[in-house]
Amino acid sequence: MDKLDEICRILRDMPGVLIRGLDIDHTLLQEIRLRPFRPLMIKYGGREYFVSEKKRLTENIREAYVVNENDIKNTFLALSGFSTYAFEEEMRRGYITIAGGHRVGIAGKTVTADSKIKSMKYVSFINIRAAGERRGCADDVMPYLFSGDRMMHTLIISPPGAGKTTLLRDIVRQVSDGCGVRRGKNVGVVDERSEIAACYHGIPQNDVGMRTDVIDGCPKAEGMMMLVRSMSPEVIAVDEIGTKEDMEAVFYAASCGCAVIATLHGDGIEDIKDSTHMTGIFGRYVILKQDRYGKRKISVHDGKGMRINDRD
Amino acid sequence: MTEIKLFGMALIIISAAAIGCIFADRAKREIKALSSLSRCLMVFESEIRYCNTPLREICARIYVSGELWSDFFGYVSEMLSENDPDAGTGIIWETGAGLFDAPRFLSAEDREEFLRFGNELGKNDRESELGRINMYIDHIKNRLSLLEKNINERVRLCRLLGVTAGVFITILMV
Known part of the structure; x- marks a missing residue:
């Protein structure tokens, strides 16, 4: 169809x-x-x-x-x-x-x-x-999100409409299926607003990979805790974190050995510097921006804010 | 000649008595149909109250339950799944009521009430939907208690009227 x-x-x-x-x-x-x-x-x-x-x-x-x-x-x-x-x-x-x-x-x-x-x-x-998946949109970012075989805690930051969720979805798919020489990992997705996997009657309508479990329509903090306890994921993906409870759940997941990929509304790393509960955990920041012609620019930064990719 | 007459008389009386029995049986089936419908509505009530299950799935669940109304609800479920652009719940409900046995056992008044219920089903919020279902269950319970109270007399009356009508026609013809 x-x-x-x-x-x-x-x-x-x-x-x-x-x-x-x-x-x-x-x-x-x-x-x-x-x-x-x-x-x-x-x-x-x-x-x-x-x-x-x-x-x-x-x-x-x-x-x-x-x-x-x-x-x-x-x-x-x-x-x-x-x-x-x-x-x-x-x-x-x-x-x-x-x-x-x-x-x-x-x-x-x-x-x-x-x-x-x-x-x-x-x-x-x-x-x-109409839903539009963009398979491969994370290709340029993927090499920077790993340290050896270990996935880094990653925060994707962008203003609304710049493609955070689309990028997150493709990262989840590639981590789950495996990309290049890296083996696939078990991924747990907390999809509070059904935007990442777009579940319909519990079945993901978007391709989120073969090793992905989705908890749909569940509040982020509770969902992360549930996934850690029940599905033993190696990576947890969550969209639009922001509250203190969300961050507590991110810390909990990280302390259980899960890598966390999350998104956040903002313009850059500066936006989270003032937010004490946001800093200190993420090893990678992916900043998405659109220029005035609508072209998307991606920059990847390490945990200290240093840019590590060389082109947009 | 007399034998043929006697044979004809016997046939008339037996036929009339059989018609009486059919009417008596219909009265019993009406009760069965209403009791079964009431159980189906309870499934609706609990599925909506506790699971927010959509109509299509509730109907599919009743379809496998072996109730008298199973075929009707199976049809409704199938039609809702097909998502025919020209058919709403009301039309599907009404069409189904003409296709299967269970709705035919209802009296004209009950049938009308049943169609009215189906026409509004699924268009309201949860509380209103539950309110309507409970009200309809209560209505059916009242109807059932009334019918059950009179069922024995009704059955006897139907049978007696059948035989009496047969005898009456025979006398007229002779």
């Missing part, structure tokens, strides 16, 4: 018919957006288009198909497998992962209790983001 088929399984009514009928290169599809009484929009090959009723991409808003309330309501029902109640936790978080690892963001009226989001009703905005 290709990317478009997986996405079209949840699109109902006219949006489903139109998107199914598009003659496009499915690999370039990035996003589909449904908003009530607004044009059906897709992001394709880095550009935004409207979808016309003639099943064509257009930039002319007058030709665009206008999404109605029923399109959204029925799409949301199909998205939840006609079991809205089963996705309350995901609705609270604002997204649902579907087969293929595609992520569907939802927005609407939230129901709150004691200033906390309890649920969401009147889901009116749907954003389907």
